[in-house]
Amino acid sequence: MNLVAPPEHPFAQFVRILGKGKRGARNMTREEAREAMGMLLDGKVEDTQLGAFLMLLRHKEESAEELAGFTEAIRARLQAPAIAVDIDWPTYAGKKRHLPWFLLAIKALARSGLRILIHGGGAHTAGRLYSEQLLDSLEIPLCHNWPAVAKALDTHNLAFTPLGAWAPQLQRMIDLRNTLGLRSPIHSLARILNPLNAAVGLQSIFHPGYQAVHREASQLLGDHVVVIKGEGGEIEVNPDGACHLFGSENGSNWDEEWPALSSQRHVKPESLEPAFLLAFWNGEVEDSYGRLAVISTLALAFRALGEPRENAFSRAQETWSQRLG
The missing domain is CATH 1.20.970.10 (Transferase, Pyrimidine Nucleoside Phosphorylase; Chain C)
Incomplete structure (x- = not known):
């Protein structure tokens, strides 16, 4: 035999x-x-x-x-079509300690005329507030194909597309998180993809040391990026602490350290109330942490687009004050 x-x-x-x-x-x-x-x-x-x-x-x-x-x-x-995008904004972590103030920064940037593509990977971890859960209340268009993305960007300068709509195999790998017991590297990889080749890619990588690795990967790809350790893993500057910017443009790297904007740490809210975001956007309520988070995140976007830091913060203040005009 x-x-x-x-x-x-x-x-x-x-x-x-x-x-x-x-x-x-x-x-x-x-x-x-x-x-x-x-x-x-x-x-x-x-x-x-x-x-x-x-x-x-x-x-x-x-x-x-x-x-x-x-x-x-x-x-x-x-096989994505040619669609003009100014900023690629991945959102895959979800927020746990603070509200997703970065979504208001995105809305203000879109109102100022910048075209922003947001993409995310669903609610893969219990106990977190995900961007997808706030799209309706914040009037951010949800798009399930590239023609819808193009239309939303032309109409609103803003579009959110779920990872599963254009890379279902990657979404399946992310969804294995609760089967395998750990997040897979796909959570980090999704932040680099920049599917429509936006002029600038923003990335938030939470674990120390990975920010430089992601910048190097984007540099190998020839992409223009800024990588930070954002609050809760999202692209949001935490005003209570220093923020290091890992930038790469035209094959050259740059680094910048932004000091904390607040002399004292803010007390985190007892619970995350999504309705508070819209009220804050409309000027009906005030929140000192939220205001600093929005302004500094706006400044991050302008810095990534080439503005020096001081100019970036000036444009951030102006963009926020004109959001309802």
């Missing part, structure tokens, strides 16, 4: 690269990462391999070359 061993699955090589012990494991090259993500997107991987790959990558911590290769594979398959 002849026993013939089955052939190795083509994706097994990538699991082996990441998981071959302390001495044998290594980072994937950019080309290997591109091929691996291509197989994942094309449905050529078993579910067991997907889970192993994501958790090994999470344990190892992804490199800039891997992130760049993953992004290239995704962009090559998007």
